[in-house]
Amino acid sequence: MSHATADFCFPIKVVIGHVIADFCFPIKVVIGHVINLLEKGVDYLFLPSVIDVPPQKGIRRSYICPYNQEIPHIIMSTIKPNVKILHPIIFFRNPHAAKHSLIRFGRTIGKSYRQIQHAINVAYKAQETFYQQVRRRGDEILRSIKDKALIIVGRPYNTCDRGANLDIPKILRERGQLVIPADFLPLDKYDVSDWPNMYWSYGYRILAAMRFIKDDERLFPVYLTNFGCGPDSFIHQYVRKELGGKPFLLIEVDEHSAPAGVITRCEA
Ligand code: SF4
Missing domain, CATH: 3.40.50.11900 (Rossmann fold)
Incomplete structure (x- = not known):
């Protein structure tokens, strides 16, 4: 894991020195986190390209901004890290697409179908528990x-x-x-x-x-x-x-x- 953004030990101008186009601030923050990881001597970078999420009420598709979708390629063309980059393309539009994307990625790192399916189930459950806790706390605060x-x-x-x-x-x-x-x-x-x-x-x-x-x-x-x-x-x-x-x-x-x-x- 990289440091928290607020604890970065290098100035943002170091990041700007790496970018070839004027990206928005969050993308510069991502680049900063990658530089931080490389300074720590990591062997791998996990940079997923997330394309979409489940569509909200009344719409058919819900996309993530292209800068986010392209983070692996932005990193490869700016910092050119000399470590192995894991950059799966992941579609979260529905459980079937998510499972398909994650199984394809899991296989590339040597995991069995059963291991990947187990990891997916655990992750969805953890995420849903988190959402429920957040909503419950939100309801409490709104009532108060x-x-x-x-x-x-x-x-x-x-x-x-x-x-x-x-x-x-x-x-x-x-x-x-x-x-x-x-x-x-x-x-x-x-x-x-x-x-x-x-x-x-x-x-x-x-x-x-x-x-x-x-x-x-x-x-x-x-x-x-x-x-x-x-x-x-x-x-x-x-x-x-x-x-x-x-x-x-x-x-x-x-x-x-x-x-x-x-x-x-x-x-x-
Ligand atoms: S939506 Fe895209 S352009 Fe806007 S802040 Fe996020 S990554 Fe940057």
Whole structure:
């Protein structure tokens, strides 16, 4: 495992020295994690190319952004690591496709069908248990809100990474705000397929979170995004319309963002 993003021991300019195009901040963070792993002397890099996830309500396909899909190739063309890279292509669109992708990959590393099937079952069970715990805790918190709460909306690799989100949830908590990650909301019940062609998985979840927030007068969104994020360049316009005038805070983060500026915006 690499270090936590917040604990990186090298400056982001080292990462920028490796990139040949101006990727969004999360991709630079991935490159940083790979450099960190190589410094630790690993023999293998596991860099899956995840193409899609189960479609949300009312839509047929739900895709992950192409930068994420292409992470193995971005790493191979930028850092050119001199270690073995495991880079399976994985489709999570339905259990059958996921199983097929994982069995094909498992066989390349010498695992039997039975071992792979067992690992898949254990992993799905662990993931479902995690989702249930998160939803249960979310329900408890929502029931307990007396005044108002801020919902952190974005992609989990931003909202749940203290290095990538500049510790914004902590900054807000220290100023007396109740802060809840959008992943704790029951978003699976929300159908936002009236936004046509929202085939981006996280885009759909962001809009579902905004609809949930709009319907609850106690909740206000803090929308975390990144400079250079292609999907968010239009999704944030949809967010504004979806909220129908409800105020929200939008914070764009990149490698030049500093805590002082973020604190000022949070306090404002
Ligand atoms: S969705 Fe946006 S932030 Fe995420 S990898 Fe794609 S461009 Fe970058």
